[in-house]
Amino acid sequence: MPNLPIINTHFDELVALAKQRNQQLVDDYQNYIEPLDSSAVENLMAAVTLSDFVFRAFEQQPEAIAQLFAERDFTDSHVPDYEEQLANLLQGCDSEACLHRVLRQFRQQAMVDIAVSDMVGHAYLDVSLARLTKLADALILSALNWLTLFCQERWGVPYGVDGQQQTLLVYGMGKLGGGELNFSSDIDLIFTYPQTGKTHGARKSLDNQTFFTRLGQKLIAVLDQQTADGFVYRVDMRLRPFGDSGPLVLSFSALEDYYQDQGRDWERYAMLKARPIGQGEHHQELSQLLRPFVYRRYIDFSVIESLRKMKLMISREVRRKQLTNNIKLGAGGIREVEFIVQVFQLIRGGRVKELQQRNLLTVLPLLVEHQIVPPESARVLTNAYRFLRRVENVIQALDDQQTQTLPDSELDQARLLHVLGIDTWQEFLTRLNAHLGFVHDEFNQLIGEEAPNHEDIQAQWQTLWHDSWHDTDDFTWQKAIASNWQKDGIWQTLYEFKQELDKQPIGQRGRVVLDKLMPRVLFHIHSNSAFENAYENTYEVVLPRVLQIIQKVASRTVYLELLYENDGALIHLIRLCQQSHWISDYIAKFPILLDELIDPKLLHNPPALADYVNELQQAMLRIPEDDVESQMNGLRQFKQAQQLRIAAADISGVLPLMKVSDHLTALAEAIIGEVIQQAWHQLTARFGQPKSTLGTNHKGFAVLGYGKMGGIELGYGSDLDLVFVHDCSLNDTTNGEREIAASQFYVKLAQKVMHIFNTRMSSGILYELDMRLRPSGNSGVLVIHIDSFADYQLTEAWTWEHQALVRARMVYGHDDIRNNFSAIRKRALTNPRENGELKKQVVEMREKMRNHIDTSSGQCIDIKHGHGGLVDIEFLTQYLVLRFSGKYPQLTEFSDNIRIIEGLAKVGVVSDESAQCLVDSYCQLRNASHRAVLQDGKAQLSQTMFNQMAGSVAQIWQSFME
The missing domain is CATH 3.30.460.10 (Beta Polymerase, domain 2)
Known part of the structure; x- marks a missing residue:
């Protein structure tokens, strides 16, 4: 048996593995080892001990690897x-x-x-x-x-x-x-x-x-x-x-x-x-x-704000993935060194041509030469970067895995220490943390982050949180407050909250942070400092909502620290809880949304409609394409974050009603596109892609949106009414090793899309999909050829299906299918109809819906289904399009109710006065419906309020339908 490799005897696990691997190579690969000299054998034994990747490679290619060690x-x-x-x-x-x-x-x-x-x-x-x-x-x-x-x-x-x-x-x-x-x-x-x-x-x-x-x-x-x-x-x-x-x-x-x-x-x-x-x-x-x-010709400081946003996204990713001990993405890690260097390149590179380099270690000395970075900063940044990159390479070479997380097994820790020449894990962590600390300090100086100052909180609030569970009569300060809290049941709420916390597995670090956080929560709620418009007894409403969220995250210290270290985020959380019960429940359900509170400006300013696609692509870039579960969670987290931003902008008045629905619809469209891309990626890896799509930029697949999706009128809890179509030829097949018919491929694609949407994960479902509006409903094929769709709409569809088609539009797909669908829709809607039968069928369907769904009772009227409510307006516009579009085909141009009503007025089907009444009522009722969702109330109005908003709708309905 050859001598054991030189392994640090401090590491028992490493010595044991060396003996095991040594014996295994001798037993199984003696013929390949014998020709090697002692130095080569020692190197081989050390390598297979330190790296599972090298050991596995030797097993797969023993002759080639042995020759490598010989030469x-x-x-x-x-x-x-x-x-x-x-x-x-x-x-x-x-x-x-x-x-x-x-x-x-x-x-x-x-x-x-x-x-x-x-x-x-x-x-x-x-x-x-x-x-x-x-x-x-x-x-x-x-x-x-x-x-x-x-x-x-x-x-x-x-x-x-x-x-x-x-x-x-x-x-x-x-x-x-x-x-x-x-x-x-x-x-x-x-x-x-x-x-x-x-x-x-x-x-x-x-x-x-x-x-x-x-x-x-x-x-x-x-x-x-x-x-x-x-x-x-x-x-x-x-x-x-x-x-x-x-x-x-x-x-x-x-x-x-x-x-x-x-x-x-x-x-x-x-x-x-x-x-x-x-x-x-x-x-x-x-x-x-x-x-x-x-590189801009001027000195460009705008990149620092961009850097802040990118770093914020990375910090969220670290929290969401619970990436502890990550030397790339964590505070002070490799990415922060890269950001520091890159930001100076972008700021100065347009004027200082020498900075237009790609290699970080080449650029750092140039930053010193041009007096952009102090020599000492550059020296320590260089040392930190070299140390972190060396650690990264070693932990990846252990098993050829793409990881930047420090190993948690004693064996891999010993391997890392042996290669670095460090004796103990504690010594390694001391060196590592010194490097990380310096880099993070430099980074914070660059982007202007400052540590919060919490000294302003009154000491009494600390005492209140720690001692209030014994005897409230002991308090001599603010007796009026204590009395009010006793009267309003606040003491009892806090007592029950702490009792629940005692049952949770909160670690020592979490308890310490919680005890520092809670006095600040009580202070901000009671002082109304978090509220722009304070209400009497606001704490009675807000405190239970905030406590519900804190209870959800109590065992996740990282979120407690987020709220403690970011006073603005805490204040913003309290303000949102005051303004909307739905938002407080939403954050409690998905605590990951606390990340969104760090930048209130960003929170109240959702992306431009055209930017949802870009923002989603950027978010998904950080997730490996082959990590399907993380991709699916990433989609859900993006949707939740954007929906929170839209809701925050809604309740603050930044977005009016029509814009809220525009944003919710644009968000859904962006997600549909990304889901199809993910499903396509997974399927083409198995079957290839339909041959007719080779060399093109389209997939031969389209999604039709119906209902609120088609009408660009999505609300916060809306499901998506969708229909899938394709336009491949009957004989088309895929080009993969496992060749299947293109029609079968598209069925699998639709199933994969539904799986991504509907699978319930820790982050919930993506959207509820409703596919019942496809031709022949639940008994119909999941994805239909566009020609078959045309045949169905023109020869078989019921009146209610043509009503639905009024509100349909294509929300994903290429122009050929879009143009084809538009022509089919126009032909189906403009077909001549006998008015009496049409009116009879529409009225019957409306009454059938009302009898099953209307929740009106007494003096409370259902906003959607009450007489003169939202659905009456929708049915009326659908009826008028079906009745008059043969004469006025321009009525088929739009799928949203507002523009349809305006079009009806333009051609004289309804009077300008009636059209304005319908538009005003529709907007007011939809706004009331939104408000009800945000306040977690029933979608109902008092009879008086309902009549003020929609009193004339029933009269207009009667003038056309009775």
């Missing part, structure tokens, strides 16, 4: 020419399967070399990062070059409008772009090409967009696909323009137009690192096109 000096700092090595290996490769195998096996061997050099040879960080980056470059380029020739043989050679041959350019983003790739990392890429044009030399020519899209899809599959040999890299394309919903590939001009017209601040940060992989004649041209977007 390599792991202390050598040389960066190999990976590209040349791969070129030799790929010379005889004649199939995509061969390409997959060669790349994966080469990647594994090279990563073993890097891991051993890092963990056994103690390679410099710069050398490790350079090797990891050069390896990724070589694997991407080798795959691209091989696939380019492969695609050109099938589809021809692409040429631009100037007659020059075109190539696909691959841009590496993030750490790959910066030449500082970590050990186990996904790679963020953007694909582009110089000019539009078409291919030459094949039987059938393709436009360049289609050719490069297919080439890009193959490149992603070669790198990302899991095979028996593993994968090369997890590929993330979501940093491209428009994210997942955008084209996979864009021309230079389209790329330039996007960044100049629509580029967002976070994309400026991302593009700082963008680097073309390989060398090419067009790289410089594109860099010049994009530079004005990234």
Whole structure:
């Protein structure tokens, strides 16, 4: 048996594993070990002890890995020419399967070399990062070059409008772009090409967009696909323009137009690192096109506010995922170092050209040289960054896992300590926390955060919280307050609250924070300092609502600390609880929403309608595409956060009623698009995509919104009435290894979409979906071809289904289906109808609904279903469209009630006076319905109030329907 590797004997777990692995290699792989000299054997034994990844690689490729240990000096700092090595290996490769195998096996061997050099040879960080980056470059380029020739043989050679041959350019983003790739990392890429044009030399020519899209899809599959040999890299394309919903590939001009017209601040940060992989004649041209977007000619301090928002989102992510001990995203971690450097690059880089670099360790000395950062700050930032990146590489090399979380097992902790040369875990944490503390201080100075000052809270409130459970008569201060609290039952409420807390598993740290937080809660509620418009006995209403939320989060110290450390957030929580019972219940149900209170300005200003898609894409970018559960939770958390922002803007008067529904509808549309993208991603990984969609930017799939979704009138608790359609040909199939009919693919897609929406998770469901309005209702197919949809609407649909169609519009899909649906809807609605029968059917349906749903009683009238209520107005407009659109087809243009009523007045079907009455009543009733939801009350009004809002509606109904 060979000698045991040199392992620090302080670590019993490591010594035991070394003995076990040593014996296992001797027993199972003696033939491969015998030819090695003693130094190589010692290195091998140490490596398989320190890294499960290296051990697993040796088991899979014993001959190749043994040869590596025989030939390599792991202390050598040389960066190999990976590209040349791969070129030799790929010379005889004649199939995509061969390409997959060669790349994966080469990647594994090279990563073993890097891991051993890092963990056994103690390679410099710069050398490790350079090797990891050069390896990724070589694997991407080798795959691209091989696939380019492969695609050109099938589809021809692409040429631009100037007659020059075109190539696909691959841009590496993030750490790959910066030449500082970590050990186990996904790679963020953007694909582009110089000019539009078409291919030459094949039987059938393709436009360049289609050719490069297919080439890009193959490149992603070669790198990302899991095979028996593993994968090369997890590929993330979501940093491209428009994210997942955008084209996979864009021309230079389209790329330039996007960044100049629509580029967002976070994309400026991302593009700082963008680097073309390989060398090419067009790289410089594109860099010049994009530079004005990234670097402004003036000193640009606006990026600091953008940085605050990005950091706030990251902090929320850390809390939501409960990412403790995360050296990348946590306070003082790698991301904060990167932000510090990048913010100065964006502020000064437009004028100081030397700062236009991609590598962080290259830029830091330049910041000192130009007197932007003090030398001592740069020195300690550099040391912290090197330490954190070294730790990151080691913990990822343990098992080739993409993690930045410190290990919690004693074995992995011992491995990390051994590689770093540190004796104890406590000593390591001391060093780590020193680095994190300095970085976080520097970061806070940059973005202007200040620690809150809590000294202003009166000492009596501390005493009140701690001692009030014994004898309230002992208090000599503010006796009137104590008396009122006794009378109003506040003492009893607080007593019961504390009794409930005593039953919860709150740790010592949580108890300490809670005891500091609660006096502030009592102070702010009782003093009315949290209220813009104070009411008498406000605390009677607000205190139980706030206590309900605190009780929900009492065992999650991070949220108690959030409220204690952010006095503005606490005050804002109290104010929201005062203004809306629905909001307080909503936050109690989803405590993660407390994150939204940190920035009250942001809370009361929801995104512009067109920005929901972008904000959702940005939120989902931080979640790995293959982590389905986290993606689904991310969607729910985004919806909840945005709905809270809309509600806050609603109750504060920032958004009027019509805008509230506009925002709730735009939010739902953005989520529908993202859900379909996720479902598409999951299904195409198994079956490929319908062949008719290859080389296009659409999916051949559309979603029709009915009811409030179609009418752009969603409320806070609305479900979504949806119908799914597709337009694939009958003979179409998918292009995956598991080929299925396209029609079957779309059924699976619809089922996956419903699963993502309806699955109940810790964060709830996404939306309640109602699919009963599809042709033939629950007995009909889940997704229908657009031609079959047309046949049904024109020959089989009932009157009530055409009523529903009045309020229908397409909420997702490409223009071909949109135009087709609009034509079908218009034909169905403008068909001539016999007025007497139409009126009879509409009235019967309305009475049937009223008899089953109307909750009116005595002097309380149901806002929706009472006589003259919202549904009467909706039925009336539907009836009038069905009756008169044959004569006035322009009545079918809109799907929302307000514009339909205005259209009816414009053509003279209703008088201007009646139209204004209907519009006013509809708006007032909807506003009352919103208010009822926010105050958690019944959707009812007193008879007097209802008559004031809708007294004339019943008369207008009678004039047309009786």
